[in-house]
Amino acid sequence: MVWLSPVLAALLSVIGVTLLFAALGRDPVEALATLFVTPLASIDGLTELGLKATPLLLCAIGIAIGVRADVWNIGAEGQFTLGAIVGSAVALGWGGGGHWWVILATLFAGIAGGMAWAAVPALLRTRFNAHEILTTLMLSYVAIQLLGYLVHGPWKDPEGYSFPQTRQFAPDAMLPLLLEGTRLHIGALFALAAVPLGSVLLGRTLVGFRIRTVGAAPAAARYAGFSRNATVWVCLLLSGGLAGLAGICEIAGGNGQLTPLISPGYGFAAIIVAFLGRLNPVGILFASLLMALLYLGGEGLQVSMQMPIAVTGTVQGMLLFFLLAADVLINYRVRLLPARRAGVVTDG
Amino acid sequence: MDAPAPPPRLALAGITKSYAAVVANRDVSLAIGPGEIHALLGENGAGKSTLVKIIYGVVQPDTGAIAWEGKSVAISGPNAARALGIGMVFQHFSLFESLTVAENIALGLGARESIGELTARIEEVARRYGLAVTPSRHVHHLSVGERQRVEIVRCLLQSPRLLIMDEPTSVLTPQEAAGLFDVLRKLAREGCSILYISHKLEEIRALCERATVLRGGRVVGECDPRRASEQEMAEMMIGGALPVAHRPAPLHEGRICLIVDRLSLPADEPFGTSLAEISLTLRDGEILGIAGVAGNGQKELLAVLAGERLAPDAASVRVADVPAGRLGPAARRRLGLAFIPEERLGRGAVAEFPLSENALLTAYQHGLVRAGMIRFAAVEAYARDIIARFRVVAAGTGASGSSLSGGNMQKFIVGREVGTKPRVLLAAHPTWGVDIGAALAIRQALMDLAASGSGVLLVSEDLAEIFEIADYIAVLSGGRLSPPRRTGETTVEEVGLLMGGRMAPAVPVAALHGAVDAA
Missing domain, CATH: 3.40.50.300 (P-loop containing nucleotide triphosphate hydrolases)
Incomplete structure (x- = not known):
């Protein structure tokens, strides 16, 4: 039953987008093929899929671990951005000397950046009881503004013809590619490794048990002596660190420079991925591939059928909407009351 | 016709x-x-x-x-x-x-x-x-x-x-x-x-x-x-002769394992009860029964003894001679305290977790975790042992907490807490809503634990139960605890008067504070 609703949501989204294409006066079959099939038909497409799934997977596993403890990190986008910024600072500062440790330092700086950005909501939550849903989301916008300021201001490449971008990373600060001739880098392996690590953490360690207990039964966690505040810290630092790693991998494995727009909303899409994958690392692996396909197919539609890029966001929205609706309607029955205080009442 | x-x-x-x-x-x-x-x-x-x-x-x-x-x-x-x-x-x-x-x-x-x-x-x-x-x-x-x-x-x-x-x-x-x-x-x-x-x-x-x-x-x-x-x-x-709960002969007076010393605590919610100057002493091998109707400070007293609420002063609660008033539940468990809470699902156990993980919930300090990793074989064995010793009716260690009847869940929780061999056991309404067979087994487990040298603090609304198994009885009413009496030297009527006399309508918090100030 628990896996029924993501499948249902995916099917309903396909139906929804088909209707949308028809309403736009496009051939739905061609559009669907462009959206879902074309990207899978070439090695190039498949590696691009892996490339796009990497940040989604990293962010979504962190988000999911948090949600299992009832800690809602909505701001992976901001932690992703800070990871990219802090990692880039190291890469730009120490790169170029040919040292082997530069890429490692860059990656760790990215993780630290994401963690630091997530530490702020953790502090606000545990000291002042300010809910992380609000604080993490708001800090995302701060992070994007900060990135804009840096690439337009102090970090702007003096030889960049005034484009808002930083200097290029030196080769020693770049992530190695997995496949020559494609853009797939070893960040994809980090993301893949996060799947078993996340599963083991949640299922087989005491820390994971605490996380699940705090989320499933707060009173039982209090009774067992599992600290709510410690769990908030662990979850936010962990998901912040993963998002930060995703951020720096995106830069050090991609263009090798910061620009004002480094993410097409990976951190937000990862929330959908986490729920579509049922907060389970293995499920999230598949959900991240589906979401990556949407990004790729959306670009394809834009290029070959001149459709707006908003199609991607629309389908993402449909997915989440149908998923939440399916969850509610599978678990609850809607009953309409006839009297004047009519409303919806749920029967367990 | x-x-x-x-x-x-x-x-x-x-x-x-x-x-x-x-x-x-x-x-x-x-x-x-x-x-x-x-x-x-x-x-x-x-x-x-x-x-x-x-x-x-x-x-x-x-x-x-x-x-x-x-x-x-x-x-x-x-x-x-x-x-x-x-x-x-x-x-x-x-x-x-x-x-x-x-x-x-x-x-x-x-x-x-x-x-x-x-x-x-x-x-x-x-x-x-x-x-x-x-x-x-x-x-x-x-x-x-x-x-x-x-x-x-x-x-x-x-x-x-x-x-x-x-x-x-x-x-x-x-x-x-x-x-x-x-x-x-x-x-x-x-x-x-x-x-x-x-x-x-x-x-x-x-x-x-x-x-x-x-x-x-x-x-x-x-x-x-x-x-x-x-x-x-x-x-x-x-379907047979009724087993009789058996209380082994009491030991000679044991060492003190739990002291509560003039503990006062304001209510933390609008309709809660303030605790006023509560003092009690529990010795190894003893069962102290606390009688009274729910809503007279039981919830508050248990929370502050278990560490879910902290006492204002570390010395006002001492577990095994260590000032524990400012320690949380996990630290108090390390001192040898165990607790059977009033609510089974959601507090004493997690409804959606299997019994094995519910065994881990409080017993994780007892060799079930090594280097941060859960030792599932040991956890399974512990859960199986509880199920066997307490004859818990369940489909196995993988059965979820919510699949058990109330009495069986309670037997499992009692088994888990007793199984950690605590020095002090707090038991809150342990036989509430369970049937005769389960209640007998639970009372027997409490008595056996006391016989093995642990102190048991039994908070119950069931007077017959307290008279059956406790050595001492005290009454909690309006957030105050009466001096304990030997169970053999008091009667149900006397305790009932104690419960009723000061119980009447709940004492308003302000009036209670007045009384404390005046004292």
Whole structure:
């Protein structure tokens, strides 16, 4: 039953987008093929899929671990951005000397950046009881503004013809590619490794048990002596660190420079991925591939059928909407009351 | 022509219901006449819950027929049951914590009237039947006993013609229980039939006209409880001679394992009870019973002893000679404290976790975790051991907490806490709502633990239980604790006076503070 609703949501989204294409006066079959099939038909497409799934997977596993403890990190986008910024600072500062440790330092700086950005909501939550849903989301916008300021201001490449971008990373600060001739880098392996690590953490360690207990039964966690505040810290630092790693991998494995727009909303899409994958690392692996396909197919539609890029966001929205609706309607029955205080009442 | 005898209000014939492996009910037949108070007796797992769920439409029988007032019916769900006129007060309450009493009742009724009108009706029914319920209070502030009264009022508002009561008196004082019996007798005189499930045989003898006894899913006997003896009924339920709880000879006076020294604590919620100058001493090998009606500071005292709330002063709670007032629950467990909480699911155990993980919940400090990794083999073994030693009826260590009956869940929790060999065990209402067999096993476990040299603090509303197993008895009333008396040197009447005398209406918090200041 628990896996029924993501499948249902995916099917309903396909139906929804088909209707949308028809309403736009496009051939739905061609559009669907462009959206879902074309990207899978070439090695190039498949590696691009892996490339796009990497940040989604990293962010979504962190988000999911948090949600299992009832800690809602909505701001992976901001932690992703800070990871990219802090990692880039190291890469730009120490790169170029040919040292082997530069890429490692860059990656760790990215993780630290994401963690630091997530530490702020953790502090606000545990000291002042300010809910992380609000604080993490708001800090995302701060992070994007900060990135804009840096690439337009102090970090702007003096030889960049005034484009808002930083200097290029030196080769020693770049992530190695997995496949020559494609853009797939070893960040994809980090993301893949996060799947078993996340599963083991949640299922087989005491820390994971605490996380699940705090989320499933707060009173039982209090009774067992599992600290709510410690769990908030662990979850936010962990998901912040993963998002930060995703951020720096995106830069050090991609263009090798910061620009004002480094993410097409990976951190937000990862929330959908986490729920579509049922907060389970293995499920999230598949959900991240589906979401990556949407990004790729959306670009394809834009290029070959001149459709707006908003199609991607629309389908993402449909997915989440149908998923939440399916969850509610599978678990609850809607009953309409006839009297004047009519409303919806749920029967367990 | 003679008027034919009225058909029974409810007649079950040949009801059988089986789940995957277990037959919960086998060929059960039962008839309840109009205005009859009918007892349903049986141990945990005897099939009472399943039968009641079938009557209430929650589950459908595999075979068998149900007749309501002579007409064959299929009860497709609780709504259909309510439409027929069947009301039920569940053992596990279905109330939303964050809503008020009136809002909860409105949800249950389908809210066809305004909260204001409903409040007036609630107050009227509550007054008519003498059930103290305040419609505007939030449920999360209410004690178990108060919540039950809300459930009863909710049923009575629907003017039921058959009322099912599942263990209704377990949380009431003797006076309140007597009051409830008056309510039930009045209802019965008005023609409402009552199906009364309880393990307190003396109540059934006082209240019920007929009893059906279930064992292993079958009807094993019917009797008139007013004529049958308690011994006879209990043996029918158990299917053999009644085991007797055995208290080993008390040890010589042990060392002090728990001291509470002039502990005062303001209430942390609007309807909570402040604790005032509580002092007690517990020695190794001793059982100290704390009597009193819920809502007199039990919840607060247990929270501050277990470490879920911190005491203002570290020295006011000492566990094994260590000042523990400022330590959290995990640190106190390391000192040898264990705790059986009042709520089973959601606090003592996690409903959606398997039993193995529920064993881990508090026993994780006892070799079940190595280098941060859970040792699943050890956890499984520990859970299996609890299941075996306490004869927990469960589908194995993988069964989820929510799949167990209340009594079996409680046996599991008791087993888990006792199994950590604590120096001090806090037990909150450990036999509430469990049947005779489970209650005996739980009491025996507490006594065995004391005999092995641990101190046990037993907070219970069941006076008979305290008199049966405790060495000392003290009464908690209005947040104050009476000096403990040796159980052998006091009487139920004396303790009842202590409970009643200062219990009366809950002392207003402000007045209590005044009293403390003046002292």
